[in-house]
Amino acid sequence: MLKRREIDFQIFEMLEAERLCAQPAFLSQDRETIDAILDSAQRVADETFATHAALADAEEPQFVDGRVRMRPEVQTALKAFVEGGFMGTSFPEKLGGLQLPYVISQVINWIFSDANVGTAGYPFLTMAAANLIQAHGSEEQKQRYMLPLIQGRWFGTMCLSEPQAGSSLADIRTRAEPTGEGDYRISGTKMWISGGEHELSENIVHLVLAKVPGQPAGTRGISLFIVPKYRLDDQGQPGPRNDVSLAGLNHKMGYRGTVNTLLNFGENGDCRGYLIGQLNQGLAAMFHMMNEARIGVGLNAAVLAYSGYQHSLDYARNRPQGRTAGQRDPSSPQSMIIEHADVRHMLMRQKVYAEGALSLCLYGAALVDRKHLADSAQQAAELECELSILTPLIKAWSSHYGLKANYWGLQILGGYGYTRDYPLERIYRDNRLNPIHEGTNGIQSLDLLGRKVLQNQGAAFRLLMARIGETVSACTGHSELGEFASQLHQAQMRVLEVTTALGKVASGGDVATLLANSWTYLDMMGHLVVAWMWLRQAVVAQVAMPQASAEQDYYTGKIQACAYFYRWELPQVEMQAQQLMAMDASILQMAEEMF
Amino acid sequence: MKALVPIKRVVDYNVRIRVKGDGTGVDLNGVKMSVNPFDEIANEAALKLKEAGVISEVVVVTIGTAKAEDQLRSELARGADRGIHVVTDEEIQPLQAARILAELVKRENADVVIAGKQAIDDDNNQTPQMLATLLDWPQATFASDIKIDGGKATVQREIDAGAETLEVDLPAVISADLRLNEPRFIKLPDIMKAKRKPLDKVELSEFDIDVPKLEVVSTSNPPAREPGRMVKSVEELVAALKDKGLV
Numbered sequence: 111m112l113k114r115r116e117i118d119f120q121i122f123e124m125l126e127a128e129r130l131c132a133q134p135a136f137l138s139q140d141r142e143t144i145d146a147i148l149d150s151a152q153r154v155a156d157e158t159f160a161t162h163a164a165l166a167d168a169e170e171p172q173f174v175d176g177r178v179r180m181r182p183e184v185q186t187a188l189k190a191f192v193e194g195g196f197m198g199t200s201f202p203e204k205l206g207g208l209q210l211p212y213v214i215s216q217v218i219n220w221i222f223s224d225a226n227v228g229t230a231g232y233p234f235l236t237m238a239a240a241n242l243i244q245a246h247g248s249e250e251q252k253q254r255y256m257l258p259l260i261q262g263r264w265f266g267t268m269c270l271s272e273p274q275a276g277s278s279l280a281d282i283r284t285r286a287e288p289t290g291e292g293d294y295r296i297s298g299t300k301m302w303i304s305g306g307e308h309e310l311s312e313n314i315v316h317l318v319l320a321k322v323p324g325q326p327a328g329t330r331g332i333s334l335f336i337v338p339k340y341r342l343d344d345q346g347q348p349g350p351r352n353d354v355s356l357a358g359l360n361h362k363m364g365y366r367g368t369v370n371t372l373l374n375f376g377e378n379g380d381c382r383g384y385l386i387g388q389l390n391q392g393l394a395a396m397f398h399m400m401n402e403a404r405i406g407v408g409l410n411a412a413v414l415a416y417s418g419y420q421h422s423l424d425y426a427r428n429r430p431q432g433r434t435a436g437q438r439d440p441s442s443p444q445s446m447i448i449e450h451a452d453v454r455h456m457l458m459r460q461k462v463y464a465e466g467a468l469s470l471c472l473y474g475a476a477l478v479d480r481k482h483l484a485d486s487a488q489q490a491a492e493l494e495c496e497l498s499i500l501t502p503l504i505k506a507w508s509s510h511y512g513l514k515a516n517y518w519g520l521q522i523l524g525g526y527g528y529t530r531d532y533p534l535e536r537i538y539r540d541n542r543l544n545p546i547h548e549g550t551n552g553i554q555s556l557d558l559l560g561r562k563v564l565q566n567q568g569a570a571f572r573l574l575m576a577r578i579g580e581t582v583s584a585c586t587g588h589s590e591l592g593e594f595a596s597q598l599h600q601a602q603m604r605v606l607e608v609t610t611a612l613g614k615v616a617s618g619g620d621v622a623t624l625l626a627n628s629w630t631y632l633d634m635m636g637h638l639v640v641a642w643m644w645l646r647q648a649v650v651a652q653v654a655m656p657q658a659s660a661e662q663d664y665y666t667g668k669i670q671a672c673a674y675f676y677r678w679e680l681p682q683v684e685m686q687a688q689q690l691m692a693m694d695a696s697i698l699q700m701a702e703e704m705f
Numbered sequence: 706m707k708a709l710v711p712i713k714r715v716v717d718y719n720v721r722i723r724v725k726g727d728g729t730g731v732d733l734n735g736v737k738m739s740v741n742p743f744d745e746i747a748n749e750a751a752l753k754l755k756e757a758g759v760i761s762e763v764v765v766v767t768i769g770t771a772k773a774e775d776q777l778r779s780e781l782a783r784g785a786d787r788g789i790h791v792v793t794d795e796e797i798q799p800l801q802a803a804r805i806l807a808e809l810v811k812r813e814n815a816d817v818v819i820a821g822k823q824a825i826d827d828d829n830n831q832t833p834q835m836l837a838t839l840l841d842w843p844q845a846t847f848a849s850d851i852k853i854d855g856g857k858a859t860v861q862r863e864i865d866a867g868a869e870t871l872e873v874d875l876p877a878v879i880s881a882d883l884r885l886n887e888p889r890f891i892k893l894p895d896i897m898k899a900k901r902k903p904l905d906k907v908e909l910s911e912f913d914i915d916v917p918k919l920e921v922v923s924t925s926n927p928p929a930r931e932p933g934r935m936v937k938s939v940e941e942l943v944a945a946l947k948d949k950g951l952v
Contacts, residue, residue: 143900145775146775149779193890193892195894664735
């Protein structure tokens with residue numbers, strides 16, 4: 111169902127990926143090579159991932175005699191993925207990767223997640239683990255643990271949450287006691303561990319947050335450890351078991367192909383872990399990588415939104431039902447439901463949410479690459495600053511509105527959408543995860559308003575406003591797009607006003623009132639930024655518009671969608687600005703007993 | 706033993722094609738193009754025979770625009786050893802293609818041609834047969850299994866009644882059917898390596914392709930299917946069929 115046209119638009123036309131790939135830092139790849147890579151990804155995804163998406167959802171992994179039993183197709187697909195060379199695409203060539211831009215690796219992620227988001231979870235986690243070891247591990251740890259991950263021989267996990275500590279990592283209880291032999295004895299229980307136990311790979315590398323006794327309380331006393339399922343022998347090969355045991359499986363609503371576990375570390379007092387980076391710097395190391403993981407989550411949400419859009423679009427074009435307004439002859443042929451205005455609204459909402467989110471997520475991914483290529487430290491710092499303020503929006507806006515897109519997609523199919531005969535209900539269930547994991551959307555809103563917007567005297571915020579301003583200036587006075595530019599400018603001024611007012615509340619010390627408004631603020635900012643993305647898309651479409659051919663429909667559709675977002679969605683910014691200016695904190699006056 | 710595998714750049718099989726408004730053909734603007742699927746199968750067959758030690762070199766050939774190099778590179782990435790690209794913007798018809806290929810077979814001294822049975826764009830299913838005729842070689846079309854041993858190829862082929870097995874003397878032309886194999890996935894590192902594999906560009910003017918050509922008068926969509934009608938009895942059905950002149 112995936113439309114390659116959309117990928118090409120988003121990366122080659124919007125983000126000039128061709129120029130990016132041609133940089134020596136990315137081994138000077140040409141467009142033909144990138145096309146061939148994406149073709150190959152699509153083929154493997156179509157033939158090995160898509161084929162078991164519904165099956166792996168229907169038959170989720172089972173806990174049998176302390177082991178995980180799952181559909182064999184998962185292993186077949188991951189073998190094809192690894193053999194195809196898709197595991198380490200963005201890693202340096204000398205480490206066995208292809209040294210492709212991050213944005214290209216995210217498009218590969220798009221292709222596989224679109225086909226089967228559950229199975230795509232394993233390599234996604236494995237790359238995150240390898241990334242973290244690359245950034246913070248010692249040379250020896252890179253050799254012993256990171257390389258097998260990049261080669262796809264071993265898979266990785268992230269072990270942060272515990273049954274009693276999810277969003278509040280300060281309260282984790284897992285302990286790491288020095289053994290006196292240079293390593294640590296790990297004990298504790300970790301919850302929600304995706305890929306925590308399986309037989310898909312020769313070994314599993316868990317990255318575990320734990321506290322060393324005697325260190326500071328709270329987040330400042332958290333360290334990060336490598337804990338392999340099988341300890342390594344002198345040759346670096348998996349040896350004896352490392353006292354990590356499967357305590358149970360979580361039976362989830364979606365992403366059911368990705369096994370999710372409860373793990374016990376050190377049940378028998380013999381689980382060894384190896385410190386990564388500095389003592390007590392575990393959370394910082396983890397969050398360093400979390401930013402990229404959050405782009406990945408936002409993108410997955412956008413991808414599922416887009417998949418749902420494509421499925422419901424296909425249905426709307428082929429489902430005859432009723433007749434259009436004005437056609438009263440009951441013997442006349444029925445209309446396809448795409449002709450009904452209400453269905454068109456539902457399609458258009460999906461299009462603006464899905465393609466808006468895709469555009470935002472890939473813009474963020476390209477910032478990672480541009481940072482990598484920056485000429486100066488100052489330029490790199492600016493790009494990092496822009497990425498840091500966009501990250502909570504990428505994660506939370508895409509997952510919130512991506513799920514809404516799936517709501518409308520399912521609605522188009524009516525009763526059929528509610529059955530398992532069509533993929534919409536599965537996509538909807540899968541996408542319900544994304545507002546929750548890798549920092550809930552509530553946490554994202556606190557991060558945005560409490561940290562990213564107000565810190566450094568609002569430097570990141572001002573930078574973002576300046577970037578939006580550049581697009582506004584470029585379109586001002588334009589016959590077709592000038593109207594959108596002036597609306598975007600107006601919304602931007604309103605957001606600036608609100609942010610200044612909230613800044614005063616913060617400097618006045620009323621943090622409770624500030625944070626009581628954080629979600630609405632994120633929602634408003636998200637709409638502003640996505641309106642910016644839509645104007646950017648309209649500009650590109652306008653310039654590329656051919657005189658005739660099927661391509662004309664594609665580009666006109668982009669401009670129409672931009673107009674729709676400005677007419678039906680952007681006015682939300684004004685409404686939310688009014689709410690925010692009122693600094694309403696009445697929710698705090700509601701005593702627990704009153705609920 | 707050297708194998709020559711002709712491949713063609715065609716509209717991807719997933720694309721729902723659109724006829725141009727003026728009826729002069731199919732709109733290819735912005736349309737995804739791929740290797741003809743039967744040609745992928747042919748190349749896979751050649752590569753399997755190479756892995757089995759029967760064939761020593763696999764040469765892929767295409768005739769087409771500069772962009773057709775993408776498809777040639779794709780088959781080089783799958784594993785072929787080198788490529789030949791006859792560059793032309795002209796529309797090449799089966800007899801012309803067969804003449805070009807016959808000339809290349811002679812130049813290359815190839816021992817076997819393994820081709821897709823037809824291209825999915827025009828569905829002609831003519832080039833391999835014409836090529837065999839021009840070379841005066843035996844042919845085994847629609848292969849679903851190929852074995853080569855002692856200067857002979859044993860080919861199982863699909864026919865209306867099921868399957869038959871033929872033995873042909875080499876050199877020969879073999880055309881691949883859908884069930885011959887499942888082409889392997891192309892690995893990303895091999896895409897990079899394929900960029901360095903030898904690829905010769907040949908001018909169309911080197912070949913004698915002056916033959917009568919078919920002229921396409923117009924292209925149109927098939928007529929829309931008319932709605933069916935329910936009849937109450939066999940008699941009524943027979944009457945209706947007679948009425949339409951169908952029985």
